[in-house]
Amino acid sequence: MVEVGPRDGLQNEARAVPTAVKIELIDRLSDAGLPVIEATAFVSPKWVPQMADNAQVMAGIRRRPDTRYPVLVPNRKGLDAALAAGCDEIVVFGAATEAFSRRNTNCTIAEGLARFSEVCAEAIARGLKVRGDISVCLGCPYEGEVSPGQVTRVARELYAMGCYEITIADTIGAGTPGKTRAAIEAVAKHIPVEKLAGHFHDTYGQALANTLAALECGVATFDSSVAGLGGCPYARGATGNVASEDVLYMLDGLGIETGVDMGRLIDAGGFICRELGRETLSRAARAIAARAKTA
Ligand code: HMG
Ligand code: MG
DSSP states (O other), X not given: OEEOIIIIXXXXXXXXXXXXXXXXXXXXXXXXXXXEEOOEEOSOTTTOGGGTTHHHHHHHSOOOTTOBOOEEOOSHHHHHHHHHTTOOEEEEEEESSHHHHHHHHSSOHHHHHHHHHHHHHHHHHTXXXXXXXXXXXXXXXXXXXXXHHHHHHHHHHXXXXXXXXXXXXXXXXOOOHHHHXXXXXXXXXXXXXXXXXXXXXXXXXXXXXXXXXXXXXXOOEEEEBGGGOOOOTTSTTOOOBOBHHHHHHHHHHTXXXXXXXXXXXXXHHHHHXXXXXXXXXXXXXXXHHHHHHHO
């Protein structure tokens, strides 16, 4: 399980979230046993002001030796800042469509890939791990339908640059299990399926079903967000990622070992929901809380 709440979740908040709250959230998530936590993004603060405290977040968290803390990096400037902050894993993020690439990173797909190629080479030379995310794989807010071929093209390039894992992201949650399977199967013809990950937003209530569809294709790594936080500032109306608690409930039910403690995960979700003044979007967290009340 890759927890993306502190980054994907909090990047989308209208109000500034205090740095101390972000740090406490990340520490609670690592205490819950999450093996990978996307901690922040070294992107332009003019584009995403919510991530402007990236270096303070990295300096403030209690880094557990068995937890990884990847951070988003869009360009050389971001890599330099991530290195200065002591990050040891980065995420480069491209898109399957030209329109989304332009809106999210102000460049064409090819220009973005050229930047990432330089960033990857430098990061890998410095001993960092690099993950590659691809947005709008199952539908684009600007271009509509996205073909598996469009996803495959970008995936192959990122893999060739040395990304150890390629994340198939449904940014606007438009995908359904059949579409998910088609995208994964197309990419898996070129990249070993164990190198693929899923990142599903839940806008249309399909994210858990898409997670299962990808799991059945052989994908074994999934991004999720505690309490279902999240969205992308450049995909208006798109809601959060699939809730981590819901993914964990499903994986536990399937007998798949994750090392994540449900009680502590729910407590971390409760903490951030109280701080943001809202209810959790996790169905499993709500059901477990309701059961506890009636017990
Ligand atoms: P640009 O405006 O073309 O770049 O933005 P620029 O080089 O002209 O820079 C503009 C200003 O930003 C300059 O400042 C730079 O120094 C500064 P000025 O000179 O005007 O004072 N700048 C930076 N500052 C700090 N760190 C940096 C950095 N880079 C430039 N790294 C750029 C191009 C890529 C920078 C911009 O478009 C950007 O930061 N985009 C990021 C957008 C973003 O974070 N989106 C959300 C994350 S992706 C996502 O959520 C999808 C995902 O979850 C998967 C899915 O669901 O699809 C991953
Ligand atoms: Mg996302």
